[in-house]
Amino acid sequence: MNNRLAVIDKKLCAPDRCGHECAANCPVNKLRQECVVVEEIVRIDENLCTGCGICVKKCPFHAITIIKNAAPDPEKLVYSYGANSFKLYGLALPRKGVTAMIGENGCGKSTNAKLLSGALTPQNLPTAELREYYKQEHGIAFKPQELHAGVKGKVNELLEKIDDGQLNELKKLFDLDKVWNREFKHLSGGELQKVVVAATLMQDEQAFVLDEPFAFLDYVYRIRLINYLKEKFSNKNVLLIDHDISLLSYVSENAYLLYGVNGAFGSVSQSYATDRAINMFLEGFIAPENVKFRGQPIKYKSYNEEKLGDELYVLQPARVKFESFTVENKHSLTLHQGEIVGVAGPNGIGKTTLIKEYCSQDPDNLILKPQILERGDFLAAKYMRTDSPFTQIFVEDMGLKQLEYYKLNDLSGGELQKIRVFECLSSEKHNVYVLDEPTNMLDVKARISLSKMLREKAKEGKAVLVVDHDLEFLLNTVDRLIVMDGEPAERGEVKGIYHKDEGVRLLLKKFDLTYRRDPPTKRLKLNKAGSQKDAALKKSGEFVETR
Ligand code: SF4
Ligand code: SF4
Structure with missing residues (x-):
């Protein structure tokens, strides 16, 4: 008995809407054995299956997964x-x-x-x-x-x-x-x-x-x-x-x-x-x-910083009031072509409120991926496009092709996040792409891919504004950081826009935290408050060890 796995996604397999390509093309079936049997949905005999993968390629709805060598005991x-x-x-x-x-x-x-x-x-x-x-x-x-x-x-x-x-x-x-x-x-x-x-x-x-x-x-x-x-x-x-x-x-x-x-x-x-x-x-x-369990190790990469491109868009001073809460930006913040700017600060000081305000003021230039994601009873294919180099890279790198026949209601949180980020970034007519907490529900590998995708988008001469709390992601992704501060649920304000290293230092100083790097992997590790490393990084004013 082999330990091959043949998995049929019951939400995707629809024998009444396909030509039963899986059964028709299975080489074992052609030898008159019942390896693939189409009933209400498909059934695959894992003992007969050779793992050739033909059915996986032929199924029009990506309903089949065959695990050939890596199935567990x-x-x-x-x-x-x-x-x-x-x-x-x-x-x-x-x-x-x-x-x-x-x-x-x-x-x-x-x-x-x-x-x-x-x-x-x-x-x-x-x-x-x-x-x-x-x-x-x-x-x-x-x-x-x-x-x-x-x-x-x-x-x-x-x-x-x-x-x-x-x-x-x-x-x-x-x-x-x-x-x-x-x-x-x-x-x-x-x-x-x-x-x-x-x-x-x-x-x-x-x-x-x-x-x-x-x-x-x-x-x-x-x-x-x-x-x-x-x-x-x-x-x-x-x-x-x-x-x-x-x-x-x-x-x-x-x-x-x-x-x-x-x-x-x-x-x-x-x-x-x-x-x-x-x-x-x-x-x-x-x-x-x-x-x-993975062909390649996950490696954190910092990108080579490039000079800022031409000025692209200015976030003008703005003030938003909601009941007794006020958030304010008193600065003119210039975004440049090819630039990724992070937005970070404590919870409840109006980061989301402020970026929503900018997006609603100028929907022709700014497009938003909201923080809380809407689901729906329609297929992810609605958003799937591969008509530009960027969309092709994104669909390939983030594994979206497999999702196109799922309804949004049936996607996992991480999958929904990828689709909503893609929906935002695949628009071509905007100049500034605004993503509110895009790393939520994404695993470590997907966060690294997302970082690469934002860089690809910026290369088109656009600007990306990204609100996030993941320090590793921010340090590996953004050029500059808008730092916000305030009194949670009472008021918030933009302190300024800084080079990312300086911005992260300001944030960590505010939070009274320091990070060291794990020697073999270079990943960030939080220091225990009062430890030697913590004290040294605070004294030097670095707050986070560089790679
Ligand atoms: S697995 Fe694919 S090809 Fe086979 S019956 Fe289901 S939808 Fe059709
Ligand atoms: S992997 Fe090959 S042998 Fe196995 S069910 Fe699919 S087509 Fe048949």
Whole structure:
């Protein structure tokens, strides 16, 4: 028996709308064996399949994935959604304290969470640890990755109802008093994230799964959350999944790796010391298990800085008032051809409000990719274009071709993010492309690809304005940084526009944080407050080690 996997995407396979190209072209079928059988959807016999891949190429809807050599050991299978369906091998458990999971998009994070919560039941328990874990019943509190803007009601109504005694502390931790009487629909992404994380932590459970809790949060709140978990949840079991690897070794001692093939299978490694796990993840090779799950290592690259091009657009002074909140830019900020400018600052000081204002004032020149992403009942193909060198590179590099026959409602958060970024950048008639938190829900590899895509767009002589909290992404992507400051939920202002290194230093000074570089990979690592490195970087005024 081989360990080949043939996975059919049931949302895409539509025998009534195709010519059954998969069955018609399968060389095993041509030998009169039933390898590919078309019924209501297609069924592939994995024992007969040779892995030639012809059906994958012939299916007009990209419904088939064949894994030829890299399928995991079948004995490690924990859950399968059925024949020719997604499979999860291994399972990450929330152990005492905080354990991290570093993963690739589409490899089974939510299946892992459903198995922990009891929404799915494991079909096989391959290790003694899993057998022991499942001897008892476990309730679990789950913070989902995606935040929904459509939640009705007010912040206080929700949180007071579920207060378990932590409310006052969490309110202070996240400065929720500033949005206490606000309706959910008026919250920024960061404010919504704080409310959802607080609501999750107040659940009366022993185990917690936090899926991307740092997304939308500035570094002050990320660090506050980490310290809170370390202090208050050391006797609970927390599994924390996030793509900000600069923070993971600060929050957790140990981490699992999750890898596989998007939508086809996921495999969970054993747990390792977090730093080691991160470096193996970047390398794409888990040495102790002798598993190579990626052809090429992930490498952070800084681009060669070029001289600024001609002046392209000026963001004029502006002031926006909403109820008692005001955000203001008193400067004329000139954007140049070929330039990428970051926008960064604490949560709740009006970054989104300000860029939305600029985009609505001049929709002919500025186009926005919003922070909260809308879904819809139409196909991603609606946005798919490959009629220019830029769109061809983007579709290829970000793996969009595979998504074209999905409805937006059926995409994962990361896939939806890629489509919405593409929708924005593929417009040709604008001069300034404005992206609000485009790295949210993207895994590490996709963030690096996104950085490359923004550079490609800028090369067309356009300018890109990008609001984001991911320091590694900002340092590797932007030329200059607009730094904002203010009093969350009360007022915000633009401090100025700076060379990116200077801008990042100003931000870190404001947040009172420093970062060092991991020697082998050069990735950023947060320093412990008061450590020797922290003190030295503060004293020198550098705040972050250069590569
Ligand atoms: S797998 Fe593709 S070619 Fe085969 S029946 Fe389904 S949609 Fe048609
Ligand atoms: S990979 Fe080749 S052998 Fe396997 S089902 Fe597809 S066409 Fe048939």
